[in-house]
Amino acid sequence: MSLEFVFDLLLALAIIWSAWRSLSASRLDLAIVMFIVFGLLMALAWARLSASDIGLAEAAIGAGLTGALLLDAYGALKRRET
């Protein structure tokens, strides 16, 4: 059980946990923030898989732009409610 495998295992557990929390959070803004965390952890996973191009794209597009789009939509929904 090398150190690399322990790191990979911890990263895997963190990814699954953040995805679960994103889908099961009761507050919607918390769910979106956990989704951004999930995206950044995925970027780490891509780095572990020697896929740096995908890691760059996931961090910028998957976590960053998608998170911004979701938060903007959440803000628009909240503005309409009031």
Place this chain on the structure above:
Amino acid sequence: MKRLLVVLGAACFVVLLIGAMLDLAPAGIALHAAVSANLPSSGVEHPVTAVLLNFRGYDTLLEIAVLLLALIVILAVGIDSTTDVRPAASPVLQALARLAAPLMIVVAVYLLWAGAFRPGGAFQAGAVLAAAAVLLHLAELLPGWQSPGARLRLGLAGGFLIFLAVGAGLLFQGALLEYPPEQAGWMILLIESGLTVSLGLILAGLFLLLSRDDGDRS
């Protein structure tokens, strides 16, 4: 009842698939070896860029077309908005955005150039450009987009058109998107530059076209 069925089904699916994956025989095809063998004639030195822009360039052409299509559909869906009613951003944020935006453009150009030699390329560069645009918008320095004008439309469609033009030009000399090996390097750079600008504009547009929605629907 439905919840229980779906959860049980998902759990069975996970167990069966992981069990099958653990039992897989070694792969019969080694694509990475084929890519490495053909890398010198592809025009770039980074295998992922070579696959993306040369060996499977057709997929990238269709991908940029799909992105353009998504943007056009978002324009068609439309939003209801009258004016921007956000409170003004703080001057500290504006100063920071003014400082960061030119740096982000430099980083984007570097990523575009570095894509030929190390991880990078048109998609990452376009994403950084879009992030700069979103940052400027959130700091109130860039207004949201309404209906794109002529220059913006040219920028949005330009990458796809350049790619299509290069591909069509090559069609007359042989197969679709089969670059001649001596000229493949600068052709890929040309296509990637067009893709970067277009992709940055399209990704920024995905955000900026919707962000003028201020919630006033009568």
Place this chain on the structure above:
Amino acid sequence: MSAGLLFASVGVILFALGAAGVLLIGHLLRRILAFNVMGSGAFLVLVGLAQRNGIADPVPQAMVLTGIVVAVAATALALALVRRLYALTGKIELPQDDEG
């Protein structure tokens, strides 16, 4: 278990999590979140399984790069439709048939 196989297993779990979320969650914004989790799981399976021997393979990496960009475009379009639906009807869930 190599890193590739471990992350492929994570991808399977994420895919199942996302699929269950899409089927069970009614709130449309959360359903988009679940759909994105599903997509990320599929990408992990694609690359992890190809690299289960530890050698980096550029072909599935290029495919996943394409997939991430298309996924963000699909998410943006889905969000535009959800916002439009909310503006027109005031509801954030699709109308249900009266069964089950």
